[in-house]
Amino acid sequence: MTVSQTRTTFPNVTHVLFDMDGTLLDTERLYTVVSERILAAYGKEFTFEMKAAMMGTNSQDAATILIAKSGIPITPEEYIARAAEIQLELFPSARPLPGVERLVKHLLKHKIPMCTSENRALFDLFGPNVTCGDDPEVKAGKPAPDMFLVAAKRLGADLKRPESCLVFEDSYAGVLSGLNAGMQVVWIPDERLKLDQEVVKQVSQVMYSMEEFRPELYGMPPYDNSE
The missing domain is CATH 1.10.150.240 (Putative phosphatase; domain 2)
Incomplete structure (x- = not known):
C-alpha cells in the first residue's frame, strides 16, 4: 500500500541519507x-x-x-x-528490509553518495558512512535537524540546497528531523502507526516498503532489469 502525493516528480537528488532501525534493517x-x-x-x-x-x-x-x-x-x-x-x-x-539491498547496491553502482544515521554500524555496505547519535557534532537528537545536516556535510552535499538530499525514515521524530533540515523525505512508517496528515502533506512520499521506491522520480538513474 502506498500513500501517493499529488506531485509525480521531485527536485533532483544528489545525496541519499538513511535512518537504519526500521528503515534499512528489521x-x-x-x-x-x-x-x-x-x-x-x-x-x-x-x-x-x-x-x-x-x-x-x-x-x-x-x-x-x-x-x-x-x-x-x-x-x-x-x-x-x-x-x-x-x-x-x-x-x-537483523536482516535488511525488502527493497533495501536493491536500492543500496543501485546507489553504489551509480556512485550516488549515501550515508546512514544510527547508534551502531550494523550495515556493512556503508563502510565509514555512518553518523552516530553520540557524535560530538550532533548537538541535538531527532527531531532536530543536526543528525542529517552533519551526515550531509560529511558526504559533501551542498547545504545551500538541502532539497538535493533525500532522507528515508520510518519514525515521526526522524521525518521531522529531515524536514527541519530542509531535505526531501520518503516516509516508510509502521502500518499500525496513525499518520498525522499535516506531516504527510510535507513529505515527498509515504510508502510501506522500499520496494515501491522509483529512483527516477528524483532525477536518479532508474533500476534496470539486472538489478
Missing part, C-alpha cells in the same frame, strides 16, 4: 522483543503506544519514555544496560 521487531522481555520481568506489557512514542529517539530518551509510561522501578541507565545485553544476543539476526 531491528524494530528486535527492539520490541528487548522491551517486552524487560517489562515482563515486572509484570508489565509492552504496547504499540509505548513503541510509537520511543521510535526515532536516542537511547536515553527512549528509556525515559518507556519508564514513564510503564512505571517500572528502574533508572534509564539501568534500562539501557539491560537492553544492551539482550541486543547483543538478538541483533546478529
